[in-house]
Amino acid sequence: MSRMSTYPLRLPASVKAEAERVAAEDGTSLNQFVATAVAEKLAVMRTATFFTERRGKGDRDAFRALLTRRGGQPPQPGDEVPEGL
Numbered sequence: 001m002s003r004m005s006t007y008p009l010r011l012p013a014s015v016k017a018e019a020e021r022v023a024a025e026d027g028t029s030l031n032q033f034v035a036t037a038v039a040e041k042l043a044v045m046r047t048a049t050f051f052t053e054r055r056g057k058g059d060r061d062a063f064r065a066l067l068t069r070r071g072g073q074p075p076q077p078g079d080e081v082p083e084g085l
Contacts, residue, residue, distance in 0.1 A: 009034065016030075019033055019034065019037075
């Protein structure tokens with residue numbers, strides 16, 4: 001079981017009302033909706049940080065060498081990119 005804590009949250013009435021509406025449509029409580037929203041925001045921020053930290057660390061010459069190396073197998077039937085992507 002994970003440890004829980006409480007935090008008093010102040011929201012503008014219009015934001016709270018919309019969050020309650022969306023939570024009800026989703027079949028969750030307002031508390032669960034807010035906790036999930038915060039978790040999603042944290043994931044987005046960590047992902048952005050991950051890519052920002054790694055930006056520019058790639059080796060383009062090594063990438064090109066990998067793409068043009070000899071060997072491997074030619075594309076097989078079914079390897080096509082589906083239309084619309």
